[in-house]
Amino acid sequence: MSSQVAVMSLVSIQPQAKLAGITRLMFNRFSTYRPKGLVLQKHMGSGKNAGFSVSPSGTHQGLFSLFDSLEHANAFICESPLLKWYQRHALELFTVKLRAYSVKGRWSGHQLSESIAPPSSGPIASLTRASIKPSKAVSFWTKAPPAEVDLLHTDGCLISAGVGEAPILRQATFTIWESQAAMDAYARSGAHLAAIKSAMQGHYFSESMFV
Template structure:
């Protein structure tokens, strides 16, 4: 089970969270499965972290992440699956990064599969390393044009790690099998403790139906009732651009 923003009604729109800095107005999410020959390069991304991205114009926030085996949610780390989450101050800088940044070009060149998603937040709650995304998009109606996306992340208190991961398999299985879920990827900044999920949905109705599912509701109640998280962030997005493929499926 990864922390999930899909539970209940969408969080109220706001431009910032009190006491946090801005993570930007536009987000870019990158999922990459590096070629087997680039395995060492893939591990190097985690060692270097944000350093290769210093000086990228308009960049306000960045996280370089690993993933579970196969790009999923398991405890066994993948040697090739990697993720990037970037916040930009405006859409112009974000689109320029996607089109021309040598850093992203290097990720694509080393990957056998890569998906890039440009998106604006339609609702946001919480923070990530003390930063919060600005809400700059209008949420679509339940059956409005899709797809829509969600990013959920949390820092898990060490004393609750065992309990948190005990809830994981049924919630993850229900997400992978949920009607209308087009993509679900498990990501993480640090093994066990700092976890993230990206999901892409046909429309809001499909996302909300999953939010009401039994395994998901049980996991959320346990996590929040037990105070498992020291920090969490839940964001719904309106994608502006999908470019590439993930797990054999083309998007965009």
């Protein structure tokens, strides 16, 4: 079984640091800092109020980093210049280490490896992301608001954030649930289920991943 460990950070940046935060979002990919063991990294913006909106937020960001080992993930959390900047300029900052037990699909050609057995109890996280075909963008976004409303009113959802690599066309959702049962209840019912069925039947995505 793989030893991969992911690090997910969500940040709400202080208003006075908004411009500096946007600059980092735009240019962090050109940084000379290359953490050891990094397999994949995605620096993402967010919708308004950290939600699933076509209107961007200037102060909410997400950073997903995948490492080949727990040792390298821990070193990144301690040493990353971007995370240190977040710590100095955040209203709120949340960072969590994750191992995958179920993976479907790819992200920029990368397929995450399953590195842990399915948990029998306790909280779990879910990351879903998709590259939306331009011709399907309108259809996709007409389905998104009802699913978001359902999510906000669903029992058992502890954290939810809408993030993305690019506005409108490259979107992701990160959630933490109190249990597998709570996540399954949301995923298999209501507006979310209808949106997923429409996306699959309508071939909305050029690439997608569900972890």
